[in-house]
Amino acid sequence: MNGTVRRGNLIVLSGPSGVGKDTLLAGLLKRVGGVVKCLTATTRPPREGEQHGVDYLFLSVEEFERWIAEGKFLEYARYNQAYYGTPLHLVEESRAKGLDVILKIEVQGGLQVRQRVPEAILIFVQPPSMEVLRQRLTARGTDTPEQIERRLRIAEEEMRVMPQYDYLVTNDHLEGAIDLLRAIILAERARIRKE
Ligand code: 5GP
Numbered sequence: 001m002n003g004t005v006r007r008g009n010l011i012v013l014s015g016p017s018g019v020g021k022d023t024l025l026a027g028l029l030k031r032v033g034g035v036v037k038c039l040t041a042t043t044r045p046p047r048e049g050e051q052h053g054v055d056y057l058f059l060s061v062e063e064f065e066r067w068i069a070e071g072k073f074l075e076y077a078r079y080n081q082a083y084y085g086t087p088l089h090l091v092e093e094s095r096a097k098g099l100d101v102i103l104k105i106e107v108q109g110g111l112q113v114r115q116r117v118p119e120a121i122l123i124f125v126q127p128p129s130m131e132v133l134r135q136r137l138t139a140r141g142t143d144t145p146e147q148i149e150r151r152l153r154i155a156e157e158e159m160r161v162m163p164q165y166d167y168l169v170t171n172d173h174l175e176g177a178i179d180l181l182r183a184i185i186l187a188e189r190a191r192i193r194k195e
Helices: 021-031 061-069 088-096 107-116 130-140 145-159 174-189
Strands: 010-014 035-037 073-079 082-087 100-104 121-126 167-170
Touching: 010 021, 010 107, 010 174, 021 035, 021 100, 021 174, 061 073, 061 082, 073 088, 073 107, 082 088, 082 107, 088 100, 100 107, 100 174, 107 121, 121 174, 130 145, 167 174
Parallel strands: 010 100, 010 121, 035 100, 121 167
Antiparallel strands: 073 082
């Protein structure tokens, strides 16, 4: 109304590995304009087909630790024997353009974002049940049975953090879950009172 660009919202999307966050996010980005997924950095090796600057910024441990020392991360965490972190400048650039920025990050990082950016919107995606999660991880075929058990244990720990998030989306039916995410994003754009 006054000619200045509305600063975009910061949205955190978390949930156990295998819950379908990537599929949800891809569907969401097709259905809502003005939303971008933020590129993040990691020290884990690229998986087949993954590209630097597209899937992640793949950094060495030395580079990552230098970025930490230089205060370049909005948040960072160690997860599954690697570092993962969100470069602050990427988030700021998009928000300044009025774009809503989605961070697809694990829960330790999500809680750090909450501390540093109190107005951030935290959305937790849960599977319909742990049994469904087990089936999905098995069907994906990328993990050994031991790795699947490990992911399920991590998932149980992640679920304990859920009460600290703002919104809960159950990924039982893909289209319904995407609709709900879209509704949350649109409602948050219309919000007047911010605590
Ligand atoms: P993956 O190795 O499977 O790509 O990712 C492992 C986990 O790290 C996923 O839950 C993913 O969402 C999370 N992750 C990706 N980037 C970041 C980040 O910048 N910060 C944090 N805290 N977690 C991240």
